[in-house]
Amino acid sequence: MPAQPGFVTRFYTARGFRVTSPFGPRPDPFKPGETEFHTGIDFGGKPQGTPVETPAQGTVFAARSYTGWGNLVAITDFRGYIHLHAHLDSIKVYPGQKVARGDVIGTLGRTGTATGVHLHYQINRPGTDVRGDGYFGNPDEYIFDEVMDVERAIVLGSDADYFNAAPLRDKLNCPVFSRSALGQLKAVKTVYICGGGVEEVVKAAPNAELVNLSGNNRYETARKIQEFLKM
Numbered sequence: 001m002p003a004q005p006g007f008v009t010r011f012y013t014a015r016g017f018r019v020t021s022p023f024g025p026r027p028d029p030f031k032p033g034e035t036e037f038h039t040g041i042d043f044g045g046k047p048q049g050t051p052v053e054t055p056a057q058g059t060v061f062a063a064r065s066y067t068g069w070g071n072l073v074a075i076t077d078f079r080g081y082i083h084l085h086a087h088l089d090s091i092k093v094y095p096g097q098k099v100a101r102g103d104v105i106g107t108l109g110r111t112g113t114a115t116g117v118h119l120h121y122q123i124n125r126p127g128t129d130v131r132g133d134g135y136f137g138n139p140d141e142y143i144f145d146e147v148m149d150v151e152r153a154i155v156l157g158s159d160a161d162y163f164n165a166a167p168l169r170d171k172l173n174c175p176v177f178s179r180s181a182l183g184q185l186k187a188v189k190t191v192y193i194c195g196g197g198v199e200e201v202v203k204a205a206p207n208a209e210l211v212n213l214s215g216n217n218r219y220e221t222a223r224k225i226q227e228f229l230k231m
């Protein structure tokens with residue numbers, strides 16, 4: 001865990017949960033002597049059936065039982081990242097439902113592959129699914145933007161453009177969207193396009209001012225961003 005607990009840990013510990021297994025390598029609970037990589041954070045310390053709220057805000061992407069995950073609720077946030085809540089006892093939301101931070105999405109359980117009653121919280125990257133190795137990294141290192149009605153946003157061509165766009169994000173202090181989250185752009189007034197074409201963005205945000213920083217390839221895009229930052 002980072003020295004300062006991140007937003008996800010603070011959200012759940014404020015509600016009486018505790019971290020029972022952090023993100024990262026750990027002894028495999030099912031294969032003694034082996035190590036596995038834990039792709040989320042486990043929260044426990046509360047009884048089965050305790051309501052589980054979500055720190056995410058967005059649209060329910062999946063709400064059903066999966067082998068391994070057990071009863072799973074996955075929420076796509078406005079940036080396109082997918083927030084997984086696994087091993088739930090019961091599910092209280094349905095696919096397509098809009099949820100806000102603090103909404104109850106299910107109850108605490110131990111369905112699927114779980115050694116005890118706990119919530120597994122994981123964040124997957126835009127464009128991935130609930131399966132596979134789509135995990136973003138430590139959920140506590142994901143930055144939750146508190147303001148949803150943003151005036152400015154950066155749109156990436158692909159995940160690979162994230163590194164190019166990072167200095168721009170830091171300078172503008174605005175959120176970064178993947179193209180899979182274009183539907184959330186309607187209220188945005190200025191869109192900075194970092195990779196990919198403008199046509200899709202024009203459709204998604206017809207009234208926005210567009211600043212096109214895309215080049216013909218990743219290196220040109222990086223150069224355009226650098227030049228823009230010097231202005």
Ligand SMILES: [Zn+2]
Pocket residue numbers: 021038040041042119120121
């Ligand atoms: Zn877990």
